[in-house]
Amino acid sequence: MKRNSMAELMYHNFAQAKQALSGIEAIDYFFAKDVLVAVNCEEADSVQLFHLCAALTQSLRQGHVCLPINEVASQQWLAPERGDSVDEQKSFQFESFTELKALITRLNVLPSDNQLIVFDKDCLYLKRYWLFERELQQQLGERLTAKARYSNVDIKACITELFPVDDKLKSTEVDWQEVAVANAINKGFAIIAGGPGTGKTYTVTKLLAAIVSLQQKTQQAALKIALIAPTGKAAQRLSESIINAKAGFTDLVAAKVLSAIPDEAKTIHRLLGVIPNQPNFKHNENNLLSYDVILIDEVSMVDLPLMTRLFRALKPSAQVIMLGDADQLPSVSAGSVLADIAPRPHAGYSAANSQYLAQVCQSYSLSPSLSEAACQRNSMDYLTLLSKSRRFDGAGGIGLLAQAVIAGDVKQSWHLLSEEHNEQLTFEQGELKQWLMPLVDKYYLPLKQCTDLAQAFALLLKFRILCATRKGAQGVEEINNFIDAMMTGKGRQWQQEQHNLYHGKPIMITENDYQLGLYNGDIGIVWQNEDKQLSVYFEQSGQGDNAERYKRVMPSRLPSHESVFAMTIHKTQGSEFSHVAMVLPEGAEQSQSQQQLLSRELLYTGITRAKTHLSIASDKVTWQRSVLAKVKRHSQLTL
Numbered sequence: 001m002k003r004n005s006m007a008e009l010m011y012h013n014f015a016q017a018k019q020a021l022s023g024i025e026a027i028d029y030f031f032a033k034d035v036l037v038a039v040n041c042e043e044a045d046s047v048q049l050f051h052l053c054a055a056l057t058q059s060l061r062q063g064h065v066c067l068p069i070n071e072v073a074s075q076q077w078l079a080p081e082r083g084d085s086v087d088e089q090k091s092f093q094f095e096s097f098t099e100l101k102a103l104i105t106r107l108n109v110l111p112s113d114n115q116l117i118v119f120d121k122d123c124l125y126l127k128r129y130w131l132f133e134r135e136l137q138q139q140l141g142e143r144l145t146a147k148a149r150y151s152n153v154d155i156k157a158c159i160t161e162l163f164p165v166d167d168k169l170k171s172t173e174v175d176w177q178e179v180a181v182a183n184a185i186n187k188g189f190a191i192i193a194g195g196p197g198t199g200k201t202y203t204v205t206k207l208l209a210a211i212v213s214l215q216q217k218t219q220q221a222a223l224k225i226a227l228i229a230p231t232g233k234a235a236q237r238l239s240e241s242i243i244n245a246k247a248g249f250t251d252l253v254a255a256k257v258l259s260a261i262p263d264e265a266k267t268i269h270r271l272l273g274v275i276p277n278q279p280n281f282k283h284n285e286n287n288l289l290s291y292d293v294i295l296i297d298e299v300s301m302v303d304l305p306l307m308t309r310l311f312r313a314l315k316p317s318a319q320v321i322m323l324g325d326a327d328q329l330p331s332v333s334a335g336s337v338l339a340d341i342a343p344r345p346h347a348g349y350s351a352a353n354s355q356y357l358a359q360v361c362q363s364y365s366l367s368p369s370l371s372e373a374a375c376q377r378n379s380m381d382y383l384t385l386l387s388k389s390r391r392f393d394g395a396g397g398i399g400l401l402a403q404a405v406i407a408g409d410v411k412q413s414w415h416l417l418s419e420e421h422n423e424q425l426t427f428e429q430g431e432l433k434q435w436l437m438p439l440v441d442k443y444y445l446p447l448k449q450c451t452d453l454a455q456a457f458a459l460l461l462k463f464r465i466l467c468a469t470r471k472g473a474q475g476v477e478e479i480n481n482f483i484d485a486m487m488t489g490k491g492r493q494w495q496q497e498q499h500n501l502y503h504g505k506p507i508m509i510t511e512n513d514y515q516l517g518l519y520n521g522d523i524g525i526v527w528q529n530e531d532k533q534l535s536v537y538f539e540q541s542g543q544g545d546n547a548e549r550y551k552r553v554m555p556s557r558l559p560s561h562e563s564v565f566a567m568t569i570h571k572t573q574g575s576e577f578s579h580v581a582m583v584l585p586e587g588a589e590q591s592q593s594q595q596q597l598l599s600r601e602l603l604y605t606g607i608t609r610a611k612t613h614l615s616i617a618s619d620k621v622t623w624q625r626s627v628l629a630k631v632k633r634h635s636q637l638t639l
Ligand SMILES: Nc1ncnc2c1ncn2[C@@H]1O[C@H](COP(=O)(O)OP(=O)(O)OP(=O)(O)O)[C@@H](O)[C@H]1O
Pocket: 177, 194, 195, 196, 197, 198, 199, 200, 201, 202, 203, 241, 245, 390, 391
């Protein structure tokens, strides 16, 4: 390939850059231009720098926090797909790693106030993201060194009460739920991570009970506890799970302790206080939240800027507990905070932490293998992994398939799906609409006849179609159109109608409306009231009678929305359904951007949304491609 000459690369405007580079976007071009203006460099360096900066903004769009220069060094950037007829010269050739590094060193890109980019440990950052990453790392580090609050004797007494050992059933297995409580109780920051149904909420409710009970014993002021999650749906599920767990502990935990654990969870945005159209919140470093204990659920969905802003608004003494599943898809925006700080396999506990756990837990002893792990220098004392699913039994197809997929085991996962008979799994091979029709009849058509709103919302939790993509024959839009047509019995002319709302139709909001209090991802049901008028109802978190439980919105006031018979796997994070039908795009039809979406984390997230039954439609090529692709987000956040 001909190396681009310098003159060709100094594009006069975006249109020229677009002509020369397939796939460059306006933001890449204008940002790179701004950096060139701000940084004083030789013309020869400016060519490489321009493209490095454009590659940096492109990688941010893909969810990375930074651009390790070895990712682009000696590479052809924006190279067209193989076999594509696009002009081969529509790409750019980067210099070698050594030359790029020397160039950046010459530029001396240090984090001064007016710098747009920062170079740190061979990675190029937008300065804002470098600052976020450093601030979060510092916040977490400070909490890790927080002083222990309670004595080991008190902790042991409390844990013995919460995890009574049945002498007859005495087991030699470590009870990791017990370890998780002991491990988090005395730390300023802790993570309890595990797959679906491994008892994270069950365990954290015991942890909160232990913290409250120790606090009550010391007769200090009552603790202010906040339960939070990244989305409204996840907050609602957290509230329900905490309420259920508390109800199951009435014999084990004193009523005054249970009543001090809140029932209602809110979104992180609500806790911080949204200022419409601004990225900053009412609560920040100058207006700290007054909470003493913060429980954050579904942490895999929280991006780096939001997590940093949350920590910024917490009192230094606040105890932070994170729950999540690091195998799920990372956040939509930049970062993979949970996967970064809760890597698998666990690196082991320090000797001091192991000794502490052996002292306060009944099921944990310093076995030779554990003490070996305890010698690890990079210990992860703040992290407990739960792996035993309490929801899926070990032989259940959903759990086995999830494990095989996340382990990257193409052969086993394809065998489980396509050959092994398992009552939890159905492998769908027929024409998409043919096999979807009976499922629509069974789960969605009853919504049209339903006259009880609570029942309609309960029906909606029974089934959902999950797609990898929005576009294409197996995408969300096509499937929603098809089901809307089935629901109205109007065939495809339905699409031409303007007023496409009807009784029983489920919709999802696709933009934030702060005035109405409706947010991207909120799900409502269109409902015909006694006056024959259509309204749309949205469930609100917390309990209460119908008047409080549902928010009513007139159709004319609805922010932008779409049908939600089918939704993307990305949007479904934090939700669960009894039966899930997962539809993957066909191999032959996939564009490069669709292929980039497919990953084992995407499959795992979709699979683990199903509680009792999972139907999957996929061809072998797509399945293999997805299981082999692992999401990698570049960042340097570590603990
Ligand atoms: N040690 C236990 N003994 C009995 N039941 C348990 C135990 N741990 C968890 N469970 C039950 O298993 C189910 C799943 O637990 P829980 O909801 O806490 O899991 P989770 O990891 O929070 O799941 P999710 O994926 O929904 O976030 C609940 O019904 C819970 O009561």
